[in-house]
Amino acid sequence: MENQKILSLRSAIWAVKDGTFSTMISAIQPGKVKESMDLAMKRLLMMATSIDGFRYEIHIANDLVEGMPIIGLEAP
Numbered sequence: 453m454e455n456q457k458i459l460s461l462r463s464a465i466w467a468v469k470d471g472t473f474s475t476m477i478s479a480i481q482p483g484k485v486k487e488s489m490d491l492a493m494k495r496l497l498m499m500a501t502s503i504d505g506f507r508y509e510i511h512i513a514n515d516l517v518e519g520m521p522i523i524g525l526e527a528p
Contacts, residue, residue: 485512
């Protein structure tokens, strides 16, 4: 179920010189990052093929406790 994998916590949109910029912060269930990224990419590619000039980037950030082991540190 798509809605159970990704919980949108916050989103925002604002105007920039060439159009709009938007951002979204989501919580992804443990072990579902690849599946969630595949879903996000499928949605963004659909938009990119439908809207001329549509561009997107995806950045993944972890909370402190999840992220510290990734860089070899122990969480407090």
